Amino acid sequence: AVEVEELSESVRVIRLAEEDAIANRDFVLRWSTAGEETGYGVLAHRGDDGGFLTLMIRPPAAPADAQVMPREITFILDISGSMIGTPLAIETDLVSRSLDTLRPDDRFNIVYFSSGNAQLFDAPQPRTEENVRTARAFLRNLTGGGGTEMIAGLERALAAEHDPGRLQMYVLLTDGYVAEDREILELVRTRRGAARFFAFGIGSSVNRALIDGVGEHGGGFSQVVLPREGEEGRRRTVETLFDRIDSPVLVDVAIDWNGLPVEDPYPAKLPDLFAGQTIDLVARYTRPARGTIYVEARCGVERFRVPIEVELPEWEEANAALAPIWARWRIEDRMAEWQGATPSRRRGLEEEIVRLATEFRLVSRFTSFVAVDESRVVGDGTPLRVFQPVETPEDVSFEGAVGEVPVGSAVEVPSWGVAFQNTTARRVVVAVVRPQGEAAARGVRTGAVLTAVDGTLVHDLRHLEGLLLQSGGTVRLTFDPGGDVDLPGPGA
Template sequence: MNYPSRQRPCALAALIRPPLWLANSLATAGLLLLGLLLLNLLNSVSAMASADSPLRLNPDWPGSGTMQLFNDAGEVAPPKLTTQVDMQINGWTNRVTVTQSYTNASEQWLHGRYLFPLPENAAVDSLNMQIGERVIEGQIQPKQRAKQMFEQAKAQGKQASLLSQQRPNLFTAEVANLGPGQTIKVQFSYQQQVEYREGALSVRFPMTYTPRYVPQDYADVDDAADIMGDFSYDPAPVTAATDNGSVSINLDLRAGVPLATATSPSHPLTKLADDGDQQQFKFANMVADRDFIFSWQPANGSAPQAALFSQQGQTHPLAETGTQAAAPQDYSLLMLMPPQSKPEQPMPRDLVLVVDTSGSMSGASMQQAKEAVRFALTSLRPQDSFNVLAFSSDVSALAPQSLPATASNIGRAQQFVAQLQANGGTEMGRALDAALPSNYQVPQGVLRQVIFMTDGAVGNEKQLFNFIHQRLGDSRLFTVGIGSAPNAYFMKRAAQAGRGTFTYIGYGEDVSTKTVALLEKIAAPVVTDVQLRFADGTVPDYWPAQIPDLYLGEPVVVSIKQARGRHSSLTISGNVAGQFWQQQLTLTPELRDSGLDLLWARGQIGALELAQDDSNRDRTEQQVTALAMKYHLVSQYTSLVAVDVTPVNPNAPDTPQAEIASKMPAGWQPPGNMPQTASNSRLLLLLGALMLLLGGALCWLSRHPKQQRCVS
């Protein structure tokens, strides 16, 4: 039969006569997938809707130098912000003074609050605020008392300031009654211990903060209060804007030894002066979107050995008068160096690599973590075993149990790592549960080492520390900080609780060198069960109370307090590969320093906070408060407050406030507008839509085959 060209049947359409049941099945399956996706998204939205609660996801957690100025109408009048940091590095200590200047460009009085991260080991001990010609000095007070003093001054129109700790590495400062056109300078100082590893020394100054995730089932109300502190409003948002102020750093380095190198891997620097072992540097107008890192390396033959630094008396003498003077005390900082030998026959190891694939790891952080895992896999030896775990809202594993380190299994692991994507929440407890199974016995003669690669963007740190302590057994936990602004407080404390070490990888070029260095270090013999005692057998008052294992190229620094002149020598002992080891040190100080009492007290406070639970909460609060008051330190239970006596703002009760945002961490990508879940939401959406479209098309073809025509 001949048809007109426009009516010629299509040969392919004539052959297609799909059964109706197949079309209906595909359409139904597509609808089911889309329904599952909708339910999943509704659950995610429900979880995020409760993000205002401190027990939930806080996607807008504040970062460095966030000034909070707000009013009831929500109108924003952000001040201009600049930050000046002055570092005085002397041997093994770093004295840091931070001056943040805010200019009120509005025509009304303002109250304000700002938030900023500091190093997790910072001992904050002084505060002053300069408003015009007025300089207001801060005094240490119990936290509630300090808050009452500040609020009373605020209501009376007096200029006042308050500095408080929200987390060990997150602080808030408040200012009351800032006048129109005024510039306020808030200056605080802290003492910090210098880091040393692989022959180089370094300091780090955090300038922004990665948003944190708190599991929905985390029910420690007191710890949640620590997370949010006294905030009664939403935290300041993280933003990509670049006009929220700049940071400049002046650094005076007095290393005490000739230097081979001095540089910053994070920021460009300008050398101002070079006088042998004393150098001065300047870092100007830096964008506050990443941690500042400065490192220096002694010249060959000048690498530090076991050393002792000491100080007589306290930095802040006791304010009380008329009381009997306490016995004079000496404070010391002792550096313990491990043996420098490498193993002749390395022990077999079971290496567990744990990778954070949560939404906060999006972007450069995810790529760095993947590359670090690939380097770790190439280090495996035939006698080793291994496994790879990935976690976000759930945990996925390469295998149920550790696998032999064969070429085939390593290839499987490489493919497993290649397909990892950042998505979902940071449910680190589930990952720790998988990496540190209960009642697991490490085989005799095997080193079981767990390496966590994460940005540490979690808010339930205390819960995780307790879990590590309970589950560790004979395993060792090492943490690798990924990204431009990791939660170093969590990373270091987790490694300490896991009797391992912390490594920071902030930049792509660091991945290979730092991963290789970590793997070489943990393959070397370690000194375990380290103990300190005086010659007469008594035990000194030192922190950390449980000294971590000593690893090749990474000393442990211990803070010690003792009665002045009572002991002249100290014995360090431990086990190396099952053999007893000890070393005798003289207590005659090689170098004298200052602020060592602050480091000792900060370490003691940190140990008390780490051991706090429901059974000792009240006693711990009393002990921490007493220590912080004695040494003039900001802590969980104490704050620095400064109040001027003269009222200056007659309309203080009606004074508004506003806020500015913090800079988003460099390389960090927010999860996006679609709620991030543990499921492959994008894949579900695509498959569901395709199946629904295909089912609809087949259904139409099965009912209307004769209507298909071809156009010539």
């Protein structure tokens, strides 16, 4: 729940209510746009950090296109361990509801993944009563567990048999708990062709960067489905999906800046626009100016070009948030280039990212907020590493996400950059993996169960410590999942 304070007719201050102060879920603020005519708005800010502007476009409600291509919709379900319980129930319910909304001439299929992947039908099937019954029975019996091999699941969906005469649509449902965000987004961007991806984040604390990125790179849209929204929220989500894909789409959207001193607009390539959405563009400007820009787009077979009067002030203290918003877009753009850059180019990009993040006070891959307490010294002053517990996201199964509930203190092996911990089932799991350590370099992952050392089964942490003391120059550890990993002996 939120508390809303009305400062004026056009200004509201929104705060999280005190009873919702536990930080175990995302704060999501939803609002709707109103009006039947196309709406445009421009805000600007110019201060010591430069000039910035945002252009907002709200499309009008429009009738459906007279000629709608038949569709082929593939639902891609994440059934990994972190989806056990409420998230899995929500995603299967969403797919079941969606089956009722398909057109008679639509075709559909279901692909699902965890540590492996599979699909319901060999090929997409028409929406017949028999096929819908088969799909619903399958969804009722679906259970979660295992890892999250999302890339393999997406590749299976993309490589499956498709009808080229139909508009291909992929609906991804996941919490996004993966480590290969950038690889997944690159796969969606380069392999989708003319298909569209619609991403639904299921849960109270989803990976928004991945969910939103799939919608952006996939030419569709993204949305988060919160467990607290209940039955009404799920109904609204399905309606939103099919209202948008049934509605005309504004495509080939472009901005003619008409000579105004505007630079580095983001997103650099404007997305297609589904009815009910908005386009929010942010850019910087180099000097004060006034003029007319033009928004160009196509809706169905109709093209239009709309003039918008713009004033770029010499000084404007309001709308200061535009500066860090633009900087965040710029950093993401630089990071995308950094991924495929040469070592020498990467150094230059890193310097630019650090400069932007420092100037606009943002967290990035190369910067973070660090508080150093210099008021006292403990011990000899050597930094002490402390494991800091955090809340498990609301409605996420700890056992499903991590494996089992850990108990007691963790034991770290510094030379490997890894810490182990007992679980309630008296097994040993990987509690922490340091990014630059030997274990990380050899693919050891948090949550994996350590089953054996040099072929000897591990019973608990004390037993593990004894086995490591007896080990030689190289130790063979067996993980589930992960298999055998060879590491230098802790004392080597």
